[in-house]
Amino acid sequence: MDIAQLAEKVIAGDRRALARAVTLVESRRADHRAMTAELMERLRGAGREAVRIGLSGTPGVGKSTFIESFGMMLTGQGLRVAVLAVDPSSARSGGSILGDKTRMERLSRDPKAFIRPSPAQSQLGGVARRSREAVALCEAAGFDVVLVETVGVGQSETVVAEMTDLFVLLLAPAGGDELQGVKRGIMEMADLILVNKADGALRETATRTRADYAGALRLLRKRPQDPEGFPKAMTVSAVEEAGLPEAWETMTELVGWRRAQGHFARNRADQARYWFREEVRHGLLARLDEPDAKARMAALADRVAQGEAAPAAAAQEMLESLGKG
C-alpha cells in the first residue's frame, strides 16, 4: 500500500480512501501498525481542526435517532459530519451496534456524512487507541464535526473524553429526581446534558428532568475551562428535530470560548501526551505476545505453577530474555 498516496487522497476528501485508512488504523497486524504510524505522521500536517464531540447515553435514550437528526441538521448547514463509535464490550451494547448505519439510514446516505461502526475488538484499550486515530483521520479528511458515540458505565466515557473536545450526555425523561443512576463521574465529565424525547406525552417530564439535572450540575464545582453557565442542561426532541440548533449553538459557544482562552489547545496537547504514553505502554506489553516471548512465558508459567520456581525469580528470567531497557 502506498501510504503517501493514501494520505493525499484522505486529505483530498476521497471517502473510499478514508474508509480504507480507517480499516488500516483498526488493524492489529504489526506491519499495519507501522503503516498507520507513517500515515498519521503524514496527516498531522493537514492543519485541519474539527470539533470533536463525545456522546454518551444508555440504550433507550434514542441515541441513534438523535445522531441522525443532529447530523442531518449539521449537514443541512453545509457542515461535514463523521460519526465514530467506541464500544466498551466485545459483545455489542444493548443488542445494537454502535454506529450502525441501518439505524441512521438518512444520515448514512448523506454525501456530507461518514459513519463508521465500532471495530470488533476484545479490549476497550485497543478499541480506544484505534478510534482516536480514526478521529484524527476524519479531521484530516476535512470533516467539520466528529461525533464519537459510546455507551457504558464510566470507563468508555473516560477514554472518549480523552479524544474529544467536549462531552455530551444524552438522557431520557424520567419521573422524580432519581437522576437515572448516572454515575457522578460521568456527570462531572459532561459539558452538556441533553434530555431527549421532549415531545408528546413526555414533554413535561423532560422539562422537569432537565431542571433536576440543571440543579445537580450547579452542585458540581465550576471548572476553569468552562464559561459562566456551563456545564448546561437542555431539552431536545430528536424525532421532532426540536432544540437541535440551540444545542449546536451551545456547543459552538463553549468551543469558541475555550479556543479564545487557550483551553482548547491545551486540552488537545494533554490528550496527545496521554495517547503517546498509552501507545508506549501497550507497545511494550505487546512484546509478551510475540511468538518467542509467548512460548517462553508459557514454559516459565508452567515451572512456576509446578513449584519449580518462585514467581519473582521466573519473572526476572523472563525480563532478562526480553533484553535490557
Place this chain on the structure above:
Amino acid sequence: MDIAQLAEKVIAGDRRALARAVTLVESRRADHRAMTAELMERLRGAGREAVRIGLSGTPGVGKSTFIESFGMMLTGQGLRVAVLAVDPSSARSGGSILGDKTRMERLSRDPKAFIRPSPAQSQLGGVARRSREAVALCEAAGFDVVLVETVGVGQSETVVAEMTDLFVLLLAPAGGDELQGVKRGIMEMADLILVNKADGALRETATRTRADYAGALRLLRKRPQDPEGFPKAMTVSAVEEAGLPEAWETMTELVGWRRAQGHFARNRADQARYWFREEVRHGLLARLDEPDAKARMAALADRVAQGEAAPAAAAQEMLESLGKG
C-alpha cells in the same frame, strides 16, 4: 545483606529476621527486588503450607476485634497466626490503619502471632505484589494460619483472593434484607460469610441477617471447588468470642475437602501463574521509569504535545530506543 542467612533464620522461625525479610520484600529499590527474588527462591523449598485466609469487611463491622478474638482462639489451640493487610488506598481506610497493632493489643503481644500493617504505597498493584510475597514469607516461617485483611469495593478483594486459599466476608447485622450494599462480585468471592456482633441487642438482627445472606448465597451457582453447603453464612460475636471455633472448624472443613479434591493445589498453581504474569508485566513497564527512559519519554511527550510528532510515531521511536524484544 546475607540472603542465605536471612532465609535460614526465617525458616527457623526468627521473628526479627521475618520482620526484616518483610521490609525487604516491601522495598521498591531495584537491588532489593533482586534480593527478594533470591530470598523467595530460597524459601520456596521450605515445604510448609499454611492456611491462607482472605478477610474483608467494611469499616464498622468490627474487623480488628474479630481478628484479635479469632487470632487468640487459634493461638490458644497452639497454632501460629500471621496477620497481613492489603490496603487499597494510599490514604488509610476509614481512618484506621489495616493491621494496626494498637487495635489488636492482646494478639500483638502473643508470641505465637505476627502482625504487619499494610505497606504505604500508592498503587494497589504494588501493594498486592509485595503482600503476596509477605504471605509466602510467613508461610515459610512456619505460621499455620495467614490472615490477609482488606477493605474495599471489589478490586482489593480480587487481589487478596488471588493470594489466599479461602475468602471470608465479615458483615454487621443490618435491619431488613438490604444486603448492606455488598457487591455481587464480592459475594461471589466469599467462601464464608460471618455476621459479626451477634450479641446483646443485635443478636436477633444478626440471626436474621445471616438468614438473608444464606438465602442470597443459595441463589449463587455452586462452584465446583465447593462441597455441599458452601458458600456458607454463620453468626459470630467477636466481643463475646462466640462462634469462633465453629467458624474455624468450617474453614478447616472446606480446606480439607479442597485438599482432598485437588482444588487446593490447583488454585495455588493458578495463583502462582497469575503473580508471575503480573511481575513480568510490571517489570516491563518499570523500564519506562528508569532515569534515561523517563527523560526520553518526557522529551517525546513534549514534541507530541506541541504537534511536532503524532503519538503513534513518537511511541514507535520510544519503543525502539527501549531495545527490541
